[in-house]
Amino acid sequence: MPEVREIEVRDTAAQAAAALSSAPADAEGADLPGEKMVLNMGPSHPSTHGVLRIVLELDGEVITRAEPDVGYLHRGDEKIAENMTYTQFIPYTDRLDYLAPLANNVAYALAVEKLLGIDRQLTPRCQYVRVICCELARISSHLLGVGCFAMDVGALTVFLYTFTEREKIYNLCESLTGARFTTSYTRIGGLARDLPPGWTDQCRRFLHEVVVNIGEVEQLLTRNRIWVDRTRDVGIIPKQVAIEYALTGPNLRGSGVDYDVRKAHPYLVYDRLKFDVPLGSVGDSYDRYLVRMEEMRQSVRIVHQCLDQLPGGPVNIPDGKVVLPPKDKVLTGMEELIHQFILVTQGVNAPPGEIYFGAENPKGELGFYINSRGGGTPYRLKIRAPSFVNLSILSHLLPGHLMSDTVAILGSLDFVMGECDR
Amino acid sequence: MTSRELARQLRLRFGSVLADPVEFRDEITLTLTDSERVGEVCTHAKRTLKFDFLLDITGVDNYGEDPRWTVVYELYSLTHRCHLRLKTNVSEEKSELPSVTKVWATANWHEREIYDLMGLQFRWHPDLRRIIMWEGYPYHPLRKDFPLAGKPTELPDIAFTRPAPLEGGPFVTTPGGKDAIEREPRARTPQT
Numbered sequence: 001m002p003e004v005r006e007i008e009v010r011d012t013a014a015q016a017a018a019a020l021s022s023a024p025a026d027a028e029g030a031d032l033p034g035e036k037m038v039l040n041m042g043p044s045h046p047s048t049h050g051v052l053r054i055v056l057e058l059d060g061e062v063i064t065r066a067e068p069d070v071g072y073l074h075r076g077d078e079k080i081a082e083n084m085t086y087t088q089f090i091p092y093t094d095r096l097d098y099l100a101p102l103a104n105n106v107a108y109a110l111a112v113e114k115l116l117g118i119d120r121q122l123t124p125r126c127q128y129v130r131v132i133c134c135e136l137a138r139i140s141s142h143l144l145g146v147g148c149f150a151m152d153v154g155a156l157t158v159f160l161y162t163f164t165e166r167e168k169i170y171n172l173c174e175s176l177t178g179a180r181f182t183t184s185y186t187r188i189g190g191l192a193r194d195l196p197p198g199w200t201d202q203c204r205r206f207l208h209e210v211v212v213n214i215g216e217v218e219q220l221l222t223r224n225r226i227w228v229d230r231t232r233d234v235g236i237i238p239k240q241v242a243i244e245y246a247l248t249g250p251n252l253r254g255s256g257v258d259y260d261v262r263k264a265h266p267y268l269v270y271d272r273l274k275f276d277v278p279l280g281s282v283g284d285s286y287d288r289y290l291v292r293m294e295e296m297r298q299s300v301r302i303v304h305q306c307l308d309q310l311p312g313g314p315v316n317i318p319d320g321k322v323v324l325p326p327k328d329k330v331l332t333g334m335e336e337l338i339h340q341f342i343l344v345t346q347g348v349n350a351p352p353g354e355i356y357f358g359a360e361n362p363k364g365e366l367g368f369y370i371n372s373r374g375g376g377t378p379y380r381l382k383i384r385a386p387s388f389v390n391l392s393i394l395s396h397l398l399p400g401h402l403m404s405d406t407v408a409i410l411g412s413l414d415f416v417m418g419e420c421d422r
Numbered sequence: 423m424t425s426r427e428l429a430r431q432l433r434l435r436f437g438s439v440l441a442d443p444v445e446f447r448d449e450i451t452l453t454l455t456d457s458e459r460v461g462e463v464c465t466h467a468k469r470t471l472k473f474d475f476l477l478d479i480t481g482v483d484n485y486g487e488d489p490r491w492t493v494v495y496e497l498y499s500l501t502h503r504c505h506l507r508l509k510t511n512v513s514e515e516k517s518e519l520p521s522v523t524k525v526w527a528t529a530n531w532h533e534r535e536i537y538d539l540m541g542l543q544f545r546w547h548p549d550l551r552r553i554i555m556w557e558g559y560p561y562h563p564l565r566k567d568f569p570l571a572g573k574p575t576e577l578p579d580i581a582f583t584r585p586a587p588l589e590g591g592p593f594v595t596t597p598g599g600k601d602a603i604e605r606e607p608r609a610r611t612p613q614t
Contacts, residue, residue: 074555
């Protein structure tokens, strides 16, 4: 039985009068240390982008202590992964960073392929299509990140502009994968299916439209007096602190650290593509916003190059022990039937060993640590979620800021709780 | 410098407690035989060998084996652009090892997560509380002896001990009915 207690409600006027009368006369005029107030923000708060809860201790309007509380969206993904085959876990990766499911699919598939030792055998077409997927996911995620960030600090229009473009990406996802949100597009050793006819033209049309949109958003925000006032010099993360807290993605680069997994350790065909990595100089919320805007432009550039260079050929590697055989062959060929049966019931046969693979996702470095003892299921699968790591800086970053800056800082960190809580 | 070279340098300094490096898929794994010295080794790796970036800490439950726990540190050096894995084993009776929060601030949440989901203690951790599960939850769900479906608890009002709230709800198909009218919720007249 929950205990019912009476809450003591004191008359505020009487309280203030009592405080005045008890104050010593000589301290009059001096800034008295006020009573600290504890404010609970979230888990259901529009600016926490999901279910983040922060317990803030305030002195007037200034934050003196911040205690983030995560875990409200915990679904036990790592535990689930230990109980199923590698292929069966792909749909769960959609639900990590649910604003960029395609990028999660690619990162997970690459991690398992690294464990199997087939990451260099992927067909060229598969690699290019995967890069296109990653970059579309990045554009989509940054559009949402910037849109929500702007909405949180009061610029509602931006949100409507960016969501118009995101809708087009969802349409592209739908014709590519059959689903708008939970794409589950990659398979171990390839893709669920090839590009549908006419998709590249749709994609090109979208790329031409989205740069116009990015320009419009830039006009709405970059030199907007209110926007600059709300974000500049707010939430400054110096270079050393960003490294100390192992921030990744735009948050790290906003602080001026030149680390992008696509450049440092190129996977897929990133070493064949030309793109720049934007860096911030101050490390404030405004810099992180600028980095995201430029990253979108660079992503557009990457997708253009991929579409130009897109080779033909199959999307899956020709290895019956990894990739499911075509359905018509299963019904006619003995070997294919056996492969199909083994792959569906037992999964790919991974060697014992352990690997870590990190991919540059929109939110930061999404890493998978896979500990295999052989067979079709991981013994331990750890997800290094960029949002989880990025949020750990909050208790260091928030104190000293105004309460209203919390919203700007949270927006600029651009996190997703589905990934943070796993 | 490559990971291989850095691993060699680390072994020169701590040769007595670091086992031979294992190479798999171009990654180097070093196993530390004495988990008590993890802080010392990590400090050296960070200060001298410039492993300034701690990517991740993972706990592994080797259930049924001795030692039961493995803690895996994924180190990265922004200076040398290379990765090194450091592992150490902890026995079940001990279930405790020194914290590395003093070395990398990011270790704070990773160690809290391992404490929460695996039940390992980190000595000298500034704030060792549950992070993913809620305060007062009695188990460590990532242990191998914790069932996937969860466990009922003796503590009412703290952990979920009752069936999921949807069971028997207005939109749930009732199994075992003889025809669709009995099974289908939409065909049922709502009970008042």
